[in-house]
Amino acid sequence: MSEESAERTAGRDFVRDIIQADLDAKRCAEVVTRFPPEPNGYLHIGHAKSICLNFGVAQEFGGRCHLRFDDTNPAKEEQAYIDAIQRDVRWLGYDWGNHLFHASDYFEQLYAWAERLIQDGKAYVDDTPLEQMRTMRGTLTEPGQASVYRDRPVAENLDLFRRMRAGEFPNGARVLRAKIDLASGNMNLRDPVLYRILHVAHPRTGTAWCLYPTYDFAHGQSDAIERITHSLCTLEFEDHRPLYDWFLDNLPVPARPRQYEFARLNLTYTVLSKRTLTELVRHGHVSGWDDPRMPTLAGLRRRGVPPEAVRDFVRAIGMARANSVVDVAMFDHAVREHLNKVALRRMAVLRPLKVVIENYPEGQSEELECVNNPEDASAGTRRVPFSRELYIEHDDFLENPPKKFFRLAPGREVRLRSAYFITCREVIKNAAGTVVELRCTYDPATRGGNAPDGRKVQATMHWVSARHAIAAEVRLYHPLFTRPDPGATGDVLSDLNPQSVEALSACRLEPALAQASVGVAVQFERLGYFCPDPDSESGRAVFNRTVGLRDAWARVQAAGAANR
Numbered sequence: 404m405s406e407e408s409a410e411r412t413a414g415r416d417f418v419r420d421i422i423q424a425d426l427d428a429k430r431c432a433e434v435v436t437r438f439p440p441e442p443n444g445y446l447h448i449g450h451a452k453s454i455c456l457n458f459g460v461a462q463e464f465g466g467r468c469h470l471r472f473d474d475t476n477p478a479k480e481e482q483a484y485i486d487a488i489q490r491d492v493r494w495l496g497y498d499w500g501n502h503l504f505h506a507s508d509y510f511e512q513l514y515a516w517a518e519r520l521i522q523d524g525k526a527y528v529d530d531t532p533l534e535q536m537r538t539m540r541g542t543l544t545e546p547g548q549a550s551v552y553r554d555r556p557v558a559e560n561l562d563l564f565r566r567m568r569a570g571e572f573p574n575g576a577r578v579l580r581a582k583i584d585l586a587s588g589n590m591n592l593r594d595p596v597l598y599r600i601l602h603v604a605h606p607r608t609g610t611a612w613c614l615y616p617t618y619d620f621a622h623g624q625s626d627a628i629e630r631i632t633h634s635l636c637t638l639e640f641e642d643h644r645p646l647y648d649w650f651l652d653n654l655p656v657p658a659r660p661r662q663y664e665f666a667r668l669n670l671t672y673t674v675l676s677k678r679t680l681t682e683l684v685r686h687g688h689v690s691g692w693d694d695p696r697m698p699t700l701a702g703l704r705r706r707g708v709p710p711e712a713v714r715d716f717v718r719a720i721g722m723a724r725a726n727s728v729v730d731v732a733m734f735d736h737a738v739r740e741h742l743n744k745v746a747l748r749r750m751a752v753l754r755p756l757k758v759v760i761e762n763y764p765e766g767q768s769e770e771l772e773c774v775n776n777p778e779d780a781s782a783g784t785r786r787v788p789f790s791r792e793l794y795i796e797h798d799d800f801l802e803n804p805p806k807k808f809f810r811l812a813p814g815r816e817v818r819l820r821s822a823y824f825i826t827c828r829e830v831i832k833n834a835a836g837t838v839v840e841l842r843c844t845y846d847p848a849t850r851g852g853n854a855p856d857g858r859k860v861q862a863t864m865h866w867v868s869a870r871h872a873i874a875a876e877v878r879l880y881h882p883l884f885t886r887p888d889p890g891a892t893g894d895v896l897s898d899l900n901p902q903s904v905e906a907l908s909a910c911r912l913e914p915a916l917a918q919a920s921v922g923v924a925v926q927f928e929r930l931g932y933f934c935p936d937p938d939s940e941s942g943r944a945v946f947n948r949t950v951g952l953r954d955a956w957a958r959v960q961a962a963g964a965a966n967r
């Protein structure tokens with residue numbers, strides 16, 4: 404097997420099998436896919452699955468993937484979304500080259516095809532009010548009823564349709580419907596709407612149109628125009644496939660694409676409905692589409708999630724045909740795995756407790772060599788200042804430690820990472836009895852963190868030099884929803900987690916963190932992965948926690964292995 408085909412087999416799934424079979428049987432000469440977002444919101448982690456699939460298979464099979472905006476509903480679409488979507492697809496690592504398209508590029512052609520259906524007696528203008536039309540469509544057990552306009556003569560249909568285009572009628576006055584089968588078991592074939600009147604300016608076509616095609620009428624024909632070979636979409640479109648095919652069968656399209664469906668991504672504790680995400684933004688439940696708690700690509704990026712981790716995650720969940728819900732811990736796991744390999748290690752104290760090293764000379768300081776990434780020798784080392792006054796994590800000290808607490812306690816010796824062994828000599832409290840300072844001594848012979856006499860300590864702790872540290876705010880994020888299945892019992896807003904952000908404002912960071920770049924995560928030793936927030940650009944350092952170190956998913960897997 405060639406290296407290339409070995410790689411293809413490695414990530415095999417039913418979509419790739421279909422494509423390989425089509426290529427082998429010469430049903431298509433090359434693979435052409437498309438990612439078709441509607442520009443009515445930002446892309447989220449669910450879209451990432453579709454992007455990785457569409458662009459991924461095109462790459463793997465030497466074909467191409469188009470970015471096509473499904474811009475058929477100007478009432479909800481905006482240029483800002485078009486821009487954000489392009490930025491986010493690029494960020495994820497994909498490139499459509501010069502294959503950027505819009506359903507609106509085809510409005511003229513689609514309109515001409517609609518007239519063609521009218522001329523062929525396969526479409527009619529219906530004046531039935533929308534509410535009534537809905538009830539007349541019947542149910543799964545009852546056939547639909549014919550509209551009194553169903554048998555309108557061709558000439559009258561054509562005249563009315565042209566006048567619809569000319570702007571003679573108000574919104575909702577009439578629609579164009581395909582004439583298919585009112586008794587069909589598939590509701591989508593019960594004379595679906597092809598065009599509706601909408602006197603709304605379009606981000607691209609301006610006021611040229613006042614009637615717009617429906618998704619169903621635009622999608623397959625756009626695929627055919629672009630000579631898409633494999634039109635990959637989510638399962639909810641399975642029932643639309645007969646309609647997709649009906650249009651292609653009944654119109655003189657230049658090519659014959661095929662639609663295949665795969666399972667949508669669902670994640671626990673996460674909402675991936677654009678309608679709900681829009682509501683969260685509009686009503687200020689989050690700070691914007693790029694709020695680090697949002698499942699949007701912009702939010703993940705701001706939180707410090709690297710695009711490689713998103714791609715790794717999509718690869719790990721695989722491409723199935725059956726719907727399922729993925730544990731959000733699996734996403735965090737992918738982020739952590741990737742960052743563990745690439746993130747620089749730094750020291751930061753989130754809840755500082757002051758430590759004074761009594762036998763360290765006042766005014767003196769020194770620099771200690773620290774490894775940047777134990778997983779990557781090429782990341783090198785850095786120098787971290789040490790001095791008489793330090794901060795350690797408040798949680799790393801207990802005055803009356805229980806049996807299994809191995810960190811600092813009165814009289815106990817611990818290691819400060821890459822620095823010295825210190826021993827706690829005295830605990831200083833304020834009037835309220837809270838510990839506010841520790842007086843310690845250090846052993847100068849343990850420089851670098853090892854005792855020449857081989858004596859051991861039970862804990863290694865992170866620290867920063869008080870005089871050299873950078874003050875920062877660190878934002879810890881918790882799931883935006885309190886339920887694994889937000890909205891399951893009704894109102895999704897009532898499942899919002901009131902404590903999804905915890906802002907710690909008195910944090911202290913080692914000086915090297917002044918060079919950290921916005922969006923690039925580093926590991927704060929023993930705490931997790933963090934990256935500077937764009938809010939830092941106003942001067943004061945603000946960091947976001949990308950993900951903690953505790954790996955819930957690894958535990959789930961380990962428990963599964965133990966049970967097998």
Ligand code: ATP
Pocket residue numbers: 438439440441442443448449450452453473635636637666667668669675677678
């Ligand atoms: P809506 O159509 O309700 O506005 P949508 O999430 O389907 O929302 P689109 O912009 O139409 O938004 O989606 C673009 C593409 O991404 C579609 O092909 C869709 O099937 C796919 N997609 C959307 N959500 C998911 C998801 N959760 N998992 C996988 N693919 C998805």
Ligand code: MG
Pocket residue numbers: 441
């Ligand atoms: Mg959609």
